Amino acid sequence: MLILAFSFLALGLWRLQLVQGQAHGRAAERNAIRLNTIPAPRGVVYDRGGQILAENAPVFVVSLVEADLPENRRVEVLDRLARLLGTTRTALERTLDQRRVPGDVFFPVRLRSHLERSLALTLEQEGWELPGVRVSVESARQYPEGDLLSHVLGYLTQPSPGEFEQKYRGEGYSISSLVGASGVEATYESALRGSDGARLSEVDAGGRPLGELGVVPPIPGGNVKLTIDLNLQRSATNILRAKLQPGSSGAAILADPRTGEILALVSLPTFDANVFSRPDSEGDILTLLQDPSLPLFHRAIAGQYPPGSTFKLAVGIGALQEGVASRNTQIRSEGGLRVPNPYNPRLFTWFPDWAVLGDMNFIRGLALSSNVYFATLAGGFGDFQGLGVDRVAQYARLVGYGAATGIDLPSEEAGRVPTPTWKVENFGEGWLTGDTYNMAVGQGFVLATPLQVANVTNAIANNGTMMRPHVAQAVLDQGGRTIEAVPREVIRQLGVRSDVIQVIREGMISTLEQDRVRAFQIPGVKVAGKTGTAEYVGPRDAAGNLPTHGWFTGFAPAEDPQVTVTVFLEKGGGPTDAVPIAMDMLRAYLERKGGAG
Amino acid sequence: MHWRGEGLSWKQSDPLLFIAALALGGLGLTLVTSATWRYMDSPSLLEDVWTVRHLAFLGVGILGMIGFASLPPRVYEALAYPVYAFSLATLVAVAILGKASAEHGALAQRWIEVGGVQLQPSEPAKVALVLVLAKLFAGGVPGLRRMLLSMAITGAPVMLVYLQPDLGSALCMIASWAGIVVLAGTPKKYVFAIGGLAVASMPLLWLSMRGYMRERVLTFLNPEAYALGEGYNVLQAQISIGSGGLWGKGLFEGTQTQLRYLRLSHSDFIFSVLGEELGFVGAMAVLLLFLFLLFRVLRAGDTGDGQFASLLCGGIASLIAFQTVANVGGNIGLTPVVGIPLPFLSHGGSSLITQFSALGLVQAALVHRRPYRFEV
Numbered sequence: 001m002l003i004l005a006f007s008f009l010a011l012g013l014w015r016l017q018l019v020q021g022q023a024h025g026r027a028a029e030r031n032a033i034r035l036n037t038i039p040a041p042r043g044v045v046y047d048r049g050g051q052i053l054a055e056n057a058p059v060f061v062v063s064l065v066e067a068d069l070p071e072n073r074r075v076e077v078l079d080r081l082a083r084l085l086g087t088t089r090t091a092l093e094r095t096l097d098q099r100r101v102p103g104d105v106f107f108p109v110r111l112r113s114h115l116e117r118s119l120a121l122t123l124e125q126e127g128w129e130l131p132g133v134r135v136s137v138e139s140a141r142q143y144p145e146g147d148l149l150s151h152v153l154g155y156l157t158q159p160s161p162g163e164f165e166q167k168y169r170g171e172g173y174s175i176s177s178l179v180g181a182s183g184v185e186a187t188y189e190s191a192l193r194g195s196d197g198a199r200l201s202e203v204d205a206g207g208r209p210l211g212e213l214g215v216v217p218p219i220p221g222g223n224v225k226l227t228i229d230l231n232l233q234r235s236a237t238n239i240l241r242a243k244l245q246p247g248s249s250g251a252a253i254l255a256d257p258r259t260g261e262i263l264a265l266v267s268l269p270t271f272d273a274n275v276f277s278r279p280d281s282e283g284d285i286l287t288l289l290q291d292p293s294l295p296l297f298h299r300a301i302a303g304q305y306p307p308g309s310t311f312k313l314a315v316g317i318g319a320l321q322e323g324v325a326s327r328n329t330q331i332r333s334e335g336g337l338r339v340p341n342p343y344n345p346r347l348f349t350w351f352p353d354w355a356v357l358g359d360m361n362f363i364r365g366l367a368l369s370s371n372v373y374f375a376t377l378a379g380g381f382g383d384f385q386g387l388g389v390d391r392v393a394q395y396a397r398l399v400g401y402g403a404a405t406g407i408d409l410p411s412e413e414a415g416r417v418p419t420p421t422w423k424v425e426n427f428g429e430g431w432l433t434g435d436t437y438n439m440a441v442g443q444g445f446v447l448a449t450p451l452q453v454a455n456v457t458n459a460i461a462n463n464g465t466m467m468r469p470h471v472a473q474a475v476l477d478q479g480g481r482t483i484e485a486v487p488r489e490v491i492r493q494l495g496v497r498s499d500v501i502q503v504i505r506e507g508m509i510s511t512l513e514q515d516r517v518r519a520f521q522i523p524g525v526k527v528a529g530k531t532g533t534a535e536y537v538g539p540r541d542a543a544g545n546l547p548t549h550g551w552f553t554g555f556a557p558a559e560d561p562q563v564t565v566t567v568f569l570e571k572g573g574g575p576t577d578a579v580p581i582a583m584d585m586l587r588a589y590l591e592r593k594g595g596a597g
Numbered sequence: 598m599h600w601r602g603e604g605l606s607w608k609q610s611d612p613l614l615f616i617a618a619l620a621l622g623g624l625g626l627t628l629v630t631s632a633t634w635r636y637m638d639s640p641s642l643l644e645d646v647w648t649v650r651h652l653a654f655l656g657v658g659i660l661g662m663i664g665f666a667s668l669p670p671r672v673y674e675a676l677a678y679p680v681y682a683f684s685l686a687t688l689v690a691v692a693i694l695g696k697a698s699a700e701h702g703a704l705a706q707r708w709i710e711v712g713g714v715q716l717q718p719s720e721p722a723k724v725a726l727v728l729v730l731a732k733l734f735a736g737g738v739p740g741l742r743r744m745l746l747s748m749a750i751t752g753a754p755v756m757l758v759y760l761q762p763d764l765g766s767a768l769c770m771i772a773s774w775a776g777i778v779v780l781a782g783t784p785k786k787y788v789f790a791i792g793g794l795a796v797a798s799m800p801l802l803w804l805s806m807r808g809y810m811r812e813r814v815l816t817f818l819n820p821e822a823y824a825l826g827e828g829y830n831v832l833q834a835q836i837s838i839g840s841g842g843l844w845g846k847g848l849f850e851g852t853q854t855q856l857r858y859l860r861l862s863h864s865d866f867i868f869s870v871l872g873e874e875l876g877f878v879g880a881m882a883v884l885l886l887f888l889f890l891l892f893r894v895l896r897a898g899d900t901g902d903g904q905f906a907s908l909l910c911g912g913i914a915s916l917i918a919f920q921t922v923a924n925v926g927g928n929i930g931l932t933p934v935v936g937i938p939l940p941f942l943s944h945g946g947s948s949l950i951t952q953f954s955a956l957g958l959v960q961a962a963l964v965h966r967r968p969y970r971f972e973v
Contacts, residue, residue, distance in 0.1 A: 005922045006888050010881060012929040016839045017877040024839025028873075031836065032852045070860060071829060204856040 032202055037174060040194030041139060043221035045153060045184060047230035048263075048473060054153050054185070056139035060120035063108035064096065069132030077130055084122060085112055101175055108134055110176065114278065140277045141178070141185075145230065147272040148237060151298040152228060152265050152409065152471055154183020155276040172196070181276075182298075184224060184472060187408045191475045191484070194221030222475040222483050227261035235588035236264040240567070243581050244268060249293065249570040251300035251450040254585060257458040257555060257564045259488050260467030262407070263589070267303075271295040301412045304447040305568065308534030309369045310551045311396070311442030313456055313504060315387070316366060318395030319377040320500040324387050325362055327503045333357040333372035337381060339434050351375060351437050366507030367514055369531060369574075371441045378440030379433045389436045393417050398494060399456045400466055401448055407469045408486065415452055418445035442534055454566035457530075457553045459494055460508070461561035464501055466491035509558045516575045520583045522556075525590060529554020529565075529582070531574030547571060552578035556586050563589050610666065610964050614893040617886055618662075618941055618956050622655050622949075624883065625942030628870045631849050632862035633944075647863055647944060654946045658953030665957025669965035670906045673958065677732040681750070684725035687718035688757040695761075707761045717947035719758045719766040724955050726754055727773050727912035734781035735905035744787055747774065762807045765937035769919055776915025777908050814933045830866065833858050835930045838872030838880070845876030863944040865936055868928040883942075887921050894959050901962030910962055913955045 016024070045054035062085070069077055078089045085092075092111060101107040115123075115135070123135045141156050143149070156178040159168055164175055172195070173179065179193075180186035197218030232254060240252050254264040269291075275284045288296055297303065319325040335356040341347035353372040365373030380386030387395075396402060402417035416422075418439060420431035438444030451469060459466050468489035475484040494501075508528035512521060521527065532551030540546055550572030555561040565585050567578045626648065633647035673680075687709070695706040696715070708715050733747055751774040759767040779788065803811070837853035846852070851873035853859045862870050872880045891914050898910025917940050924939040926932030938948045 002888070002891060002918055005918070006884055008931065009884055009922060009925050009929070012926070012931045013838070013872070013877055013880050013884075016835060016929050017841055017872065017880070018843060020839050021842040024836050025842065027836045028840035028853050028858075031833075031858045032856050202856070 032204075033200065036199045036201065038197035038199055038215075038218045039138065040196050040218035041220045042141065042194065043188075043192040043223045043475075045192075046223065046225045047228050047233075048226060048261075049229065049231075050225075051230045053145060053149055053226065053228075053230065054141060054143050057142040058137050059113050059140040060115035060117065061110055061113040061136050061138045062115055062120070062123055063110045063134050063136065065106060065108050065132050065134060066096070066100065067105035067132070073131065077132065080126075081111075081123075081130060081133055084119065084126075107175075108136075113138065113140065142277065143273045145234075146274065147270045148230075148234060149228065150183070150271050150273040151267045151300070152183055152226070153273060154180055154185035154410075155273040156185055157181040157276060182410055183273075184226065184409070186410050188224050188472060188475070192221040192224060195219040220478060222477060223480075224475055225473045226471050227256075227259075227263065227473050228265065228471055229263045229592070232589055232592060233264040233266065235592075236585045237266050237268070237270075239581055239584045239588065240266055240268055243577065244569070245571050247293065248572075249299055249303075251303060251568045252581070252585060253300055253450055253454040253564075253566045254589060255454055255458055255469060255564050255566075257461035257467070257561050260455075260458065260469045261473070262469055262471045263563065264585075265300050265471065267297075267299040269293050269295040298409070298411065299450065299568070301407060301409055301449055301451045303568070304413050304415050304449055305549050305570075306444070306446055306534040306536060307401075307442040307448040307453055308532030308549060308551050309371075309374075309442055309574065310453050310456070310530050310532040310553050311401075311446060311448070312366065312369065312374045312440070313460065313508075313530055314396045314399045314401065315374050315378050315392055315440050316362070316504055316507070317399065317494070317496055317500055318387050318391055320362070320503055321395070321496045322387060322391060324385065325377050327362050327506075329362055329377075330359055331365065331370075331373045331376050331384070332359050333370050335372075337372055337375060337437065339437065342432060349434055351434065362503060363507045363510050366504070366530070367510035369511070371437075374440045375437035379436035386436070389420060389431055389439065392436065392439060393419050396446070398492075399459060400452050400491070401446070401456075405451055405455050405469050406489075406491070407451060408472055412451070413449055415449055416445065416447040442532060450566055450568040453551065453553050453568070454564060457555055457564045457566060460501060460504055461528075461555040461564050463498065464494040464496060466494065505558070508554065512554070512579075517579045520580045522583060522587055522590070525556055525586070526558040527554055527556040527583070527586060528558040528561075529579075531579060533574040548573055550574045550576070550578040552582040554582060556590070562593075565589075607964060609966060610960050611893055611897060614890060614897065614956065614959065615662075617890040617893065618953065619659075621883070621886060621890070621941035622658070622953070624871075625867065625939075625944075625949075626651050626655060627848065628867050628874070628942065629863045629944045631851070631874060632854055632859075632867065632870050634849075635855055635857070650946070651944055651949075654944075654949040655953075657946075658950045661950055661954035662957035662960065665954050666960035666964050668961060670901065670903070670909065670958075670962050673728055673909070673961070674732050674735070674905045677729045680725050681729040684718065684722040685753055685757070687716075688722055688754055691718055691761065692757065707758075707763050715946075717945070719754075719761070719763055720947040720951040722754050722758070723766065723769050723773065723916055724913070724951055724958070726751060726770050727777070727909065727916060727955075728958075730774060730777045731905050731908035731912055734777055734908055735903065739778070739781055739783045739787070741787075744778075744783070744791075747778065762810065763936065764806075764810050764813075765923070765935040768923065768935060769916060769937060772919035773912045773916040776919075777912045780911035780915075781904075781908055810935075813935065830860055831927075831930060831934055833860065834866050834869040834928050837866075837869040838929055841873040841876040841880075843877050845872070845874050845879055848874050850874060864938060865924065865934070865943065866928060867943050868925050868939055871942075872928070884925070887917075887940075891918055894956075897959045897963050900966065902966045906962035906966075910959050913959055916955070917952070 041056055044052060047053055078092050082089045082092050095111055096109055099109045120135050123133065143153060159179055168179060180189040198216045236252050236254060240250050244250050250268050252266040253262065255262050271288050275281050333353045333356065336350050336352040339349040339351050341349060353370055357368050357370045360368065360370055360373055376384055376386060378386050378392050396417045401415055404412045404414045423429060423431050435444060439446055455469055468491050470486055472486045474482045474486060477483050505528055508530055509526060511529055512527050530553055534549045535546040536549060538547040550569035551574050553566040555564040565582045567582045569577055572578060629651045630645060630648040634645045691706060691709045694709060696708045696710055707717055707719065709718060729750055730747055733743065751770060755767045755770050833853060837859045853873050854862050854870045859866055859869055871883060894910050894914040898907040901907060920937050920940050923932060923935060923937045927934035938945050940952045
């Protein structure tokens with residue numbers, strides 16, 4: 001019986017050591033040798049003058065490798081750690097449950113980041129008493145300008161497990177990697193991220209490194225230099241914020257029409273992107289997501305609004321190019337158009353102008369922003385043959401409406417250029433002349449983003465080239481040398497006669513000379529522009545008028561355009577509110593140019 | 598006291614048994630050192646408290662062995678019941694005054710502190726039980742009454758250690774009882790009846806087990822599923838032994854041991870250190886050494902005077918054999934881990950001293966036997 005039992009043991013030893021010996025040998029090696037990634041520092045983002053907009057701040061992170069924590073000491077160690085961190089063991093266990101990687105017990109699960117230095121040192125010193133607990137220095141994304149550029153820069157988040165499997169695993173990310181979730185951080189993710197290094201080391205059962213076996217150093221990410229001018233961005237933001245009605249929103253874009261470079265891109269209300277890299281900020285993020293004023297929404301590129309009279313620029317270009325109108329085409333506004341009802345000739349619909357404006361040529365029509373003038377050009381009236389809805393839509397698309405500009409930022413919207421087919425499909429009704437009139441003045445079914453409006457102006461200012469707007473200039477290496485320049489890209493040439501652009505520009509210059517906005521002019525600098533006041537469906541005011549969006553888009557100096565400015569106000573009027581804001585922004589730009597030059 | 602009519606002849610002792618025990622003890626010392634020297638800040642063996650303590654335990658154990666060998670078996674037979682009663686008293690004292698310590702996430706109360714020294718009374722209690730059972734069965738052919746009495750005598754300490762909870766020690770006691778029952782020539786009907794009863798009571802045993810005990814059984818059945826809990830030790834033990842291969846990684850060279858993946862490596866898992874560092878060859882050599890030692894103990898029982906000495910040696914052999922098989926089986930994953938130290942090797946004063954002393958009892962049977970007893 002004794003011999004039987006011992007033979008049994010000998011057989012067990014035989015199986016374990018001689019039959020399965022190699023497999024167990026490998027397991028022992030895997031135990032003792034660990035591969036840790038060394039995260040690559042993410043690239044820094046600069047403004048066009050080299051000021052830092054996004055950088056990495058070192059933070060202490062405490063994590064737990066569960067494989068290194070003996071089960072019988074778990075309660076004791078977690079209690080001790082919880083006491084040091086000022087939390088409870090239950091809370092730590094909850095975090096572990098949320099963040100552990102199933103099947104990988106060697107994965108360091110992050111418990112807390114942004115530790116105080118003194119706390120990090122304490123944890124380091126107590127290392128022997130806290131098996132499995134690891135303190136590491138990681139970098140956290142930091143945006144020193146706070147909420148000033150959050151829509152442009154974006155932020156980092158940890159992708160959901162589903163997203164990770166689909167998009168990121170194949171690209172060499174680890175499950176805990178942070179990735180650019182919006183803005184430049186997302187668009188230039190591949191340039192900014194660099195490539196992680198690795199460290200092969202022998203560790204003891206507590207996971208403490210004993211010696212290094214090999215290191216592959218990380219390759220830092222490239223730095224991205226933006227076209228944004230931080231100081232101009234700050235001035236523009238302050239100007240817009242000061243003039244915004246409480247609880248209202250707005251957007252502003254300053255761009256270089258010659259290159260498509262965006263100099264300032266403002267969307268209000270905004271948010272502080274640092275929230276996303278702060279620890280335990282779930283509550284703050286939730287607040288942002290639930291804020292009814294939608295601070296996370298990038299209105300400048302994704303807000304779709306009726307463009308109002310700024311759309312007359314597209315109608316004007318079409319009418320001039322097609323010979324429907326010339327500089328001298330005379331149209332009289334008697335305060336509105338009587339539009340006959342197609343089903344009953346004795347009934348009329350009144351399409352109002354904003355005033356009785358009398359006889360106007362093209363320049364005056366544009367300068368006064370006469371609805372009658374442009375409705376007639378678009379839809380015709382009496383004997384006057386207009387462009388017709390198809391050609392209006394064609395020219396609207398030519399100048400960029402109805403399609404995203406392709407700016408180097410995510411989630412841009414395309415706006416809408418309506419057509420008769422579209423109306424039938426969506427409303428089951430035929431297209432009426434009244435619809436063409438409404439479309440001519442940027443009302444009704446037309447929708448545009450502030451960026452699209454700005455890019456029409458860019459094309460007019462540079463004599464007919466649709467440039468692709470962009471916020472990044474170049475990707476630089478650590479020494480500041482350009483690795484990759486963001487190309488200056490032409491979307492298309494408008495292909496219209498040069499006199500067409502000249503007449504439009506003359507009308508835009510004249511706009512700023514009209515009585516109602518003359519007072520806002522900047523001495524010594526001639527500005528050209530177009531106002532817009534677009535009604536939208538909302539609560540009427542005391543006089544029974546619908547609320548309006550205010551627009552202005554223009555360029556300066558008129559003779560040699562260097563900058564375009566586009567202002568959108570959710571609540572307000574074009575000439576009354578948007579124009580003074582735009583003029584202040586131009587002043588800020590010119591002062592900077594003067595100061596710098 | 599005088600013990601007339603009995604000889605005391607050291608010449609009659611078994612030097613081979615002594616040498617085998619000494620060899621196991623020396624190897625244990627070496628392996629404990631290998632498992633613990635890195636715990637120290639300065640890697641000097643003299644400062645390794647585990648090594649120093651282990652050496653001291655060995656010394657006391659060997660002195661105990663000689664001391665116990667110098668008294669004749671009749672003394673032990675005479676003192677069997679008082680010793681048993683005393684050991685029960687110590688177990689009760691543990692239950693009342695004992696020091697609780699957290700083991701495997703559950704509190705266990707197995708220790709008692711006397712004058713700054715921690716004692717584990719369940720270790721000597723095992724030998725005390727063997728002593729009293731040997732005396733009981735030496736009295737004649739076991740009948741039903743004697744059987745029931747022996748079960749009551751065994752049941753008392755078994756319950757006390759099982760409640761500590763210490764499943765391993767309880768099993769050891771049951772094993773030595775079973776060994777003595779068989780060696781005493783108990784009629785087959787009782788053996789089969791008891792065997793059947795044992796199988797039938799398995800579910801009851803399962804129901805009465807503490808959480809950690811059940812977990813150990815489950816872990817034994819599937820260690821990978823419990824890789825971080827109880828199963829961790831079993832899995833790491835198997836990796837350690839398995840990675841040792843034929844010749845082992847060399848003393849002080851086993852990564853599993855030296856980097857502390859193997860836990861409890863100086864106590865319950867000392868055999869894994871052996872398997873990793875000295876390989877299949879070393880492990881087999883130790884098993885053969887144990888087998889040799891056990892046969893020498895059984896031989897001593899046959900040679901000694903009378904049924905008491907014979908059953909005493911048989912009980913001690915059963916105890917050592919069961920502990921060895923259960924410990925090694927647990928280490929290599931053939932049986933559940935029940936927390937039984939490996940005799941003569943595992944670190945732990947109470948267990949080491951008890952085992953060497955028990956060999957003293959075996960030697961006593963040889964040393965004090967009447968020469969030429971067939972001539973009387």
